[in-house]
Amino acid sequence: MENVSRRKWFKSAAGLTVGFVSIPALVDQLMAAPVSEAERLHTSSILKDGIVRLGSNENPYGPSPKAREAIVASLNEGNRYAFEATTSFKKFLAQKEGVTPDHIMIGNGSSELLCVAGIGVGLEGKRVVSPFPTFRLLMDFAERMGATWDRVDVNGKLELDLEKIASAVRSDTRMIFLVNPNNPTGTLIDFNAYQNFCEEMAKKTTVYSDEAYLEFVEPSQQRSMVELIKKGSDVIVSRTFSKIYGLAGLRLGYVIAQPDRIKQMSKYQMGGGININQAVLAAAKACVDDTTFMKMTREKNATARKVLEDYLTKRNISFGKSHINLLFFPAPVDGKTILAQTEEAGYQIRVWDYAGKEWCRVSIGTQEEMQGFVTALDKIL
Numbered sequence: 340m341e342n343v344s345r346r347k348w349f350k351s352a353a354g355l356t357v358g359f360v361s362i363p364a365l366v367d368q369l370m371a372a373p374v375s376e377a378e379r380l381h382t383s384s385i386l387k388d389g390i391v392r393l394g395s396n397e398n399p400y401g402p403s404p405k406a407r408e409a410i411v412a413s414l415n416e417g418n419r420y421a422f423e424a425t426t427s428f429k430k431f432l433a434q435k436e437g438v439t440p441d442h443i444m445i446g447n448g449s450s451e452l453l454c455v456a457g458i459g460v461g462l463e464g465k466r467v468v469s470p471f472p473t474f475r476l477l478m479d480f481a482e483r484m485g486a487t488w489d490r491v492d493v494n495g496k497l498e499l500d501l502e503k504i505a506s507a508v509r510s511d512t513r514m515i516f517l518v519n520p521n522n523p524t525g526t527l528i529d530f531n532a533y534q535n536f537c538e539e540m541a542k543k544t545t546v547y548s549d550e551a552y553l554e555f556v557e558p559s560q561q562r563s564m565v566e567l568i569k570k571g572s573d574v575i576v577s578r579t580f581s582k583i584y585g586l587a588g589l590r591l592g593y594v595i596a597q598p599d600r601i602k603q604m605s606k607y608q609m610g611g612g613i614n615i616n617q618a619v620l621a622a623a624k625a626c627v628d629d630t631t632f633m634k635m636t637r638e639k640n641a642t643a644r645k646v647l648e649d650y651l652t653k654r655n656i657s658f659g660k661s662h663i664n665l666l667f668f669p670a671p672v673d674g675k676t677i678l679a680q681t682e683e684a685g686y687q688i689r690v691w692d693y694a695g696k697e698w699c700r701v702s703i704g705t706q707e708e709m710q711g712f713v714t715a716l717d718k719i720l
């Protein structure tokens with residue numbers, strides 16, 4: 340695979356086997372979408388052997404020992420579709436979240452649910468408002484299905500600008516999409532302010548609160564918007580097992596919402612257990628309350644993040660105050676060069692276009708990986 344772009348390889352392989360004209364569009368849906376012109380132009384392989392993955396906000400310490408054990412045990416069920424296991428997991432989650440199973444929808448990663456929600460918004464032909472930059476999958480799918488995406492720039496501290504978001508809501512806004520803490524900026528807004536905002540906005544339109552990184556916040560400060568759902572608000576909360584739980588490659592996420600919203604979203608999903616595998620259900624159940632593993636991840640992540648924070652501070656490069664497993668900062672050299680040169684040095688990162696500038700988003704790996712990355716970055720600069 341060396342010297343061949345994964346995207347190009349996938350396109351040609353899919354083209355050869357299927358010979359279907361709309362394959363490139365399909366491929367673009369399946370691959371992580373480029374978030375900058377530099378990424379569109381960058382064609383080297385993201386599968387290069389031994390590359391340190393600082394591009395997808397994964398947990399370098401996962402899966403937890405408890406999850407690993409459960410995965411092995413689950414192999415006995417590997418010949419069976421996960422119908423019952425999915426139903427029983429939904430009940431388990433409902434109990435954990437304090438809602439009914441009708442409030443829950445399970446997906447093959449939370450990405451599946453973001454796509455499904457985006458398709459719904461698009462097919463209903465309306466508008467979606469979100470901060471920018473943010474995790475754009477829902478809006479990408481909404482736009483593909485005919486919706487308009489109203490983007491509201493984050494403020495000077497790279498935080499969601501709630502006032503501006505509120506002003507962008509129109510009578511035909513179908514959904515507000517928010518991520519707190521946000522990807523790619525890593526910033527967190529105060530949970531009281533956030534909750535008041537979600538509660539007020541949900542009187543006008545559906546509010547989607549993506550909580551993919553909530554568990555990176557200290558437990559005493561973690562506050563989920565599920566509380567609003569329990570009070571009847573039109574809020575959708577999504578969570579994933581890909582981040583702090585370290586199960587990104589096994590794929591499991593879920594949303595909590597009013598039962599009517601769940602029914603509406605379910606129309607666009609191939610659900611019912613056929614989309615989920617036995618191994619991930621077993622793993623998730625085994626590690627969802629593993630506070631020791633989560634604490635270890637939070638602590639190691641903070642120590643490793645500090646390695647890069649200290650370096651950026653030393654170089655006078657500003658960055659968003661990150662509460663999660665990434666840092667976002669203005670690209671110190673042009674995006675195409677930094678992508679090529681960090682990859683050459685053995686590190687995969689992302690480059691974003693935002694506010695007329697290029698920005699690096701670097702996921703936090705282990706402490707050793709971050710030390711290596713800083714040394715490589717220093718040579719490039």
Ligand SMILES: Cc1ncc(COP(=O)(O)O)c(C=O)c1O
Binds near residue numbers: 549580581592
């Ligand atoms: C904010 C946010 N939501 C959702 C996802 C999707 O995660 P998954 O599909 O692995 O659950 C990501 C992945 O990076 C993310 O950053």
